[in-house]
Amino acid sequence: MFTGIIEEVGNVLSIHRSNSGAIISVGCNHVLSGVKDGDSIAVNGVCLTVTRHDSAGFQADISNESLRVTSLGQLKSGDGVNVERAMAATGRFDGHMVAGHVDTTAQIMDISRDGNSWKFRLRLHQPECIRYFIERGSASIDGVSLTVFDVDTATASFTFNLIPHSQSLTTLTTKKSGDVVNIECDLVAKYIERLLGFGTSGATPASQGGVSMELLRQHGFM
The missing domain is CATH 2.40.30.20 (Elongation Factor Tu (Ef-tu); domain 3)
Structure with missing residues (x-):
């Protein structure tokens, strides 16, 4: 989970594409504090898993799905990127709930x-x-x-x-x-839509007809 409060502007050191996806290397400084392999770092809003890191930056894999849905595939060496570490449970929530899953x-x-x-x-x-x-x-x-x-x-x-x-x-x-x-x-809006789509009987959204004005009234949203 992230907050959308950018900690640092990093720079793309390299990005290598293949049929299986891509590997990106990001140069940065501040976000490396306390980082370890397996940690999550958001790059331009996309949650990526650190696979390697050193004093100059970190490396992460990008799946073909992420390349398809996001703009990461357009990045090139030298581009600046917004980076944010996953929020610590003891930290302040200064932005809003961000999953790092681009829609x-x-x-x-x-x-x-x-x-x-x-x-x-x-x-x-x-x-x-x-x-x-x-x-x-x-x-x-x-x-x-x-x-x-x-x-x-x-x-x-x-x-x-x-x-x-x-x-x-x-x-x-x-x-x-x-x-x-x-x-x-907004993550909350997506969950509300999904839950209302199932209605009170637990039926599937398709059988319930999804979210309607009447359904919103029944559940006290209007």
């Missing part, structure tokens, strides 16, 4: 200045995921916990602002219109 990607449609922040407008590549977005809700964008607004279901698009603190500590300021970022939707 889809999104394309940056527009970037503009908004006071001392940068405003990003994104469109999801899987439009159905927009149902997990609410006004002033949270989403993980390339691993960064951010508040979304101007959610448009019809176009599967939304906006977020990047404040100065996040500008200095993440890779998002290096992005430009047309770039692709990883998106993890």
Whole structure:
């Protein structure tokens, strides 16, 4: 489990692809403190398992599924990446619950200045995921916990602002219109949808008809 509070911007030392997936080496410093092989580190929001590490960085395997669903396959040597260690049980929960399991990607449609922040407008590549977005809700964008607004279901698009603190500590300021970022939707929303889909009888979502307005009313959500 992660929080979406980026600890460090690392850099891709190498990424080697094969038919079985890819192996990535990430140069970093701070996140190596206390790390051991087998630990989880999120790279641009994707939970990866450390297979090797030394004083210069760590190495991890990337499955073909992760290459298909995320933007990790577009990385090249020298690229900056957002990295975060798994949250310690005794740590502060400063962001929101992030599993490191990317749901889809999104394309940056527009970037503009908004006071001392940068405003990003994104469109999801899987439009159905927009149902997990609410006004002033949270989403993980390339691993960064951010508040979304101007959610448009019809176009599967939304906006977020990047404040100065996040500008200095993440890779998002290096992005430009047309770039692709990883998106993890709100974990709680996905679990609620799944549980409501089964109804009170324990029947499958298909036999219950999934989530409906009437079902939400029955369970006190409206």
